[in-house]
Amino acid sequence: MNDYLNTINGKAVGSDKTFESINPATGEAIGRVPVSSQRQVAEAVAAARAAQPAWAARPDAERKALMMKVAEVINRNAAYLAEWVTREQGKPLGGVGPDQVPGARFEIWGCEVWTQVPASLDLPVEVAFEDDTRRDEVHRKPYGVVAAVAPWNWPLLIAIWQIVPSIRAGNTVVLKPSEYTSIGTLELVRLINEVLPPGVVNTVSGTGEVGSWLVSDPGVDKVMFTGSGPTGAKIAQAAAKNLVPATLELGGNDAAIMLPDADPKAMAMGLFWGAFINMGQTCACAKRLYVPESLFEPTVQALKELAEAMPMGDGLKDGVVMGPIQNKMQYDKVVKLVESAKQQGGTIVCGGQPQGGAGYFYPLTLVTGLKDGDRLVDEEQFGPVLPIIKYRDVEDAIASANRLDVGLGASVWSSDVEKAKQVAGRIQAGTVWINQHGMIHPMVPFGGVKGSGYGVEFGLDGLKSVTQPQVISIKK
Numbered sequence: 001m002n003d004y005l006n007t008i009n010g011k012a013v014g015s016d017k018t019f020e021s022i023n024p025a026t027g028e029a030i031g032r033v034p035v036s037s038q039r040q041v042a043e044a045v046a047a048a049r050a051a052q053p054a055w056a057a058r059p060d061a062e063r064k065a066l067m068m069k070v071a072e073v074i075n076r077n078a079a080y081l082a083e084w085v086t087r088e089q090g091k092p093l094g095g096v097g098p099d100q101v102p103g104a105r106f107e108i109w110g111c112e113v114w115t116q117v118p119a120s121l122d123l124p125v126e127v128a129f130e131d132d133t134r135r136d137e138v139h140r141k142p143y144g145v146v147a148a149v150a151p152w153n154w155p156l157l158i159a160i161w162q163i164v165p166s167i168r169a170g171n172t173v174v175l176k177p178s179e180y181t182s183i184g185t186l187e188l189v190r191l192i193n194e195v196l197p198p199g200v201v202n203t204v205s206g207t208g209e210v211g212s213w214l215v216s217d218p219g220v221d222k223v224m225f226t227g228s229g230p231t232g233a234k235i236a237q238a239a240a241k242n243l244v245p246a247t248l249e250l251g252g253n254d255a256a257i258m259l260p261d262a263d264p265k266a267m268a269m270g271l272f273w274g275a276f277i278n279m280g281q282t283c284a285c286a287k288r289l290y291v292p293e294s295l296f297e298p299t300v301q302a303l304k305e306l307a308e309a310m311p312m313g314d315g316l317k318d319g320v321v322m323g324p325i326q327n328k329m330q331y332d333k334v335v336k337l338v339e340s341a342k343q344q345g346g347t348i349v350c351g352g353q354p355q356g357g358a359g360y361f362y363p364l365t366l367v368t369g370l371k372d373g374d375r376l377v378d379e380e381q382f383g384p385v386l387p388i389i390k391y392r393d394v395e396d397a398i399a400s401a402n403r404l405d406v407g408l409g410a411s412v413w414s415s416d417v418e419k420a421k422q423v424a425g426r427i428q429a430g431t432v433w434i435n436q437h438g439m440i441h442p443m444v445p446f447g448g449v450k451g452s453g454y455g456v457e458f459g460l461d462g463l464k465s466v467t468q469p470q471v472i473s474i475k476k
């Protein structure tokens, strides 16, 4: 078994203490990861601080060109990185493209695209006011050092979302991947360091304790966090203590609402992947589906047929479409929520029983007969289970969508886009998709409201969020 190392100031750095990364499809250890010490975290932040002024001083065109080189490195190493995603995170290799399984190759393709797009965006000087007496320009300045903390569900893609806009804007970065999926990310950062100056992107690794050292380091100027709400609250406190801003992309419990004029057959595939992409372990998955009585049976039937047709197994094998749940903690959570659904009167349409054997496999599960207030409806399952809830009146479905304290995404499904837009506008969520769910795009801002966090990523707004405005005010 190999040791995988952090990159600090362009150098490979190990640690006295290590832990093993586990393949969730087999339960086997696949590599050793360093547990960074507090001193190493401080060294990584110091390296990022030292590298930042020269990085920010480079001409914009040079930084853009280097970012395109980063995209090339990702492209060249796509097969290697995708295999790490599958072995460590569990999602099948799958393909790239709308008609193929959105698996590990799709994740690496996303890394490439989400590097090229910020590299091609400009942050022009804006003139806020001008008359005969004065001209006020708004310039965009990098914060300095960005501390980034990532989760385990889309480990490389989310790391890229945090790293790339930050460095594009002239910041430097110290990233801590999730302890469940460190190796792929450490390898990604090692590889992109081949084309970046030392110190621009650094990593530290270990559990939440290492993350807490990182986000509270006084050398950090901005925090980017993607993960759970409770951890987000701790990180917001740590950032507030040092008076640094934070972007928090937290959990959600996205509602999908079918309107009475929706076509269940035509929409089933979109709904299915909206709920089950990456085994439901995606922040903006549809996590509760509200269906009018008139469409209930055909919708449940269409989703059941799809769920039962998806081959599940070790994602390195050909033809596998669904992988395991990523870790034991998440697996246990899914098992418990399904058991609670059974006790609270839910009917299991398909799945609903742990499979046993090696790996954290759990069948795709549809549950009917639940209502708002039941645990599987109210708590984020973050797994391959979808409660389908019957409603009578669209007003009730809108109220249901809005009654929780989270608001990341939501979707409305209808044959009439105008009607769907009216409903969409009344839902409390950062994004409401119409006739699709979770379809993020590198040019379109993405972020949550309420307990799903604050700040946005992607597009021009995402790029602005890793900069601070500086006004230059000129007397004429």
Ligand code: NAD
Binding pocket: 149, 150, 151, 152, 153, 154, 176, 177, 178, 179, 206, 207, 208, 209, 210, 211, 212, 213, 215, 226, 227, 228, 229, 231, 232, 234, 235, 248, 249, 250, 251, 252, 282, 283, 284, 380, 382, 408, 448
């Ligand atoms: P988590 O909060 O348990 O862990 C996320 C990261 O935070 C890990 O790297 C972890 O080591 C680190 N961490 C833990 N405690 C810390 C602390 N006190 N200080 C600093 N770092 C700390 O989340 P997870 O289980 O990895 O991810 C699942 C959750 O993330 C779900 O709720 C999901 O909805 C959410 N998520 C949100 C988005 C989004 O964009 N909104 C995307 C993916 C996942």
